[in-house]
Amino acid sequence: MKTKQKKWLLILCILCILLIVGIAAFFLLRDKDNGLALDDNATIGIMPGVDIAQRQAELQEQLDEGMIAFSINTNPVFESGSSEGNLLLENPENNAKLIVVEIYVDETGELIYKSKAIPAGSYIEKARLDKVLEPGEYAATAYFNAYREEDQSYIGRSGAAITITVLS
Secondary structure, three states, X not given: OHHHHHHHHHHHHHHHHHHHHHHHHHHHHOOOOOOOOOOOOXXXXXXXXXXXXXXXXXXXXXXXHHOOOXXXXXXXXXXXXXXXXXXXXXXXXXXXXXEXXXXXXXXXXXXXXXXXXXXOOEEEOOEEOOOOOOOEEEEEXXXXXXXXXXXXXXXXXXXXXXXXXXOO
């Protein structure tokens, strides 16, 4: 009887191995036409008449405009809910855009601080929150909204996680 059980166990193991090999082969060899096909009519290279230096300058300008540089204290401390705290908000000189900072408490989504426009090359060392907070620690997100200097049109937004501490 023991040899019969060993024989069935061996057959079962072989069937399991064949099943695993079959599944692996299916996934490896299945039709790969789901990807993108390259256009046969496409020519590799730069289109005739395109000024490469001008194209690079345009792309760099778009890249520069889309990037928002900023600095903030990620752990500002406030002596009380109504006192100034060390936010240390900075709009670096090389940013070349105006920024408006908004701070929201993560748990409630409540806006607790909004600056006016901060010009490039400027900073706000200390500020008072727009809402009085009870003592404690608050997980928050500071959003930096960027605007073009010349017409004050909106460019985009970037954010940073911060922890606000109110001592008393």
